[in-house]
Amino acid sequence: MGKVARIAADIRRRNSLDAYIGWLLALLVTGLQLVAGFWTDQSWVTVIVSATMVLLLGIVALATAEIRRVLATTNFASPGRAxxxxxxxxxxxxxxxxxxxxxxxxxxxxxxxxxxxxxxxxxxxxxxxxxxxxxxxxxxxxxxxxxxxxxxxxxxxxxxxxxxxxxxxxxxxxxxxxxxxxxxxxxxxxxxxxxxxxxxxxxxxxxxxxxxxxxxxxxxxxxxxxxxxxxxxxxxxxxxxxxxxxxxxxxxxxxxxxxxxxxx
Missing domain, CATH: 3.30.870.10 (Endonuclease Chain A)
Structure with a gap:
């Protein structure tokens, strides 16, 4: 199953909604920061560093959802343990x-x-x-x-x-x-x-x-x-x-x- 399909299935079942909401908010804030940096006199270094930090937080949120899914699967069976x-x-x-x-x-x-x-x-x-x-x-x-x-x-x-x-x-x-x-x-x-x-x-x-x-x-x-x-x-x-x-x-x-x- 593809990643996008897995995310869509999780959202339909309301699994890890907090993690996905955090990921989407991080993407939104990253986009707004880049747009704001374009229209203001902020240093591009400052804008890129700030946007990167927020984007990393979004990646952490997405990774949290993936970790939860893996843990749920390994609850059924895991290598080396019948x-x-x-x-x-x-x-x-x-x-x-x-x-x-x-x-x-x-x-x-x-x-x-x-x-x-x-x-x-x-x-x-x-x-x-x-x-x-x-x-x-x-x-x-x-x-x-x-x-x-x-x-x-x-x-x-x-x-x-x-x-x-x-x-x-x-x-x-x-x-x-x-x-x-x-x-x-x-x-x-x-x-x-x-x-x-x-x-x-x-x-x-x-x-x-x-x-x-x-x-x-x-x-x-x-x-x-x-x-x-x-x-x-x-x-x-x-x-x-x-x-x-x-x-x-x-x-x-x-x-x-x-x-x-x-x-x-």
Missing amino acids: RVFIDRAQLPPLRGLLESSHRTVEIYGVQLGHIVHHLLPVIAEQATADCRFRLALLSPVYPDGEKVPWVNELGAVHGFANLEDVLRANIAQLRHWHASLTPKQRRNIEIRGFSAIPTASVILVDTDRTMGFVHVEPILHAIAPSDRPTFWVTKADSSKLYNLVVDHYHSVWTSATSLEDLAL
């Missing part, structure tokens, strides 16, 4: 993760229920600011339209006895929502369905960057999703584990079917 959460109650809110400034976010889930019912507006807003999203959910049918026979059995493990109905409802809602987006948002949000047996819900964040990390929530027998342990890992924690997860789920994405092409 994080393990016993259940979802310990996890930072998913909304906050999505609202942080990232380039790419990929979400692979059995049914993406929380995303579909609560976080689509956040994703649309971030897509407007050039964050790219991939959303992949389990499809109840194979690419040729044949029904996946084990979906409801998986649902019993996952805590949803009627998982097929839930999946069909979520796919219908995602299709309707995606069709209502602007062209730019649609370009930045891709949605696919996969029919491989899922063993975890996974989120991949900025995997092409040093600060990228992966979030893995294993699907465990008879343990409700809210009670499942989760771990986050960066390449600095374990490059082998990190690359294993990233490569596997990128292959899942490659073999998945576009939402529009699912024969439902």
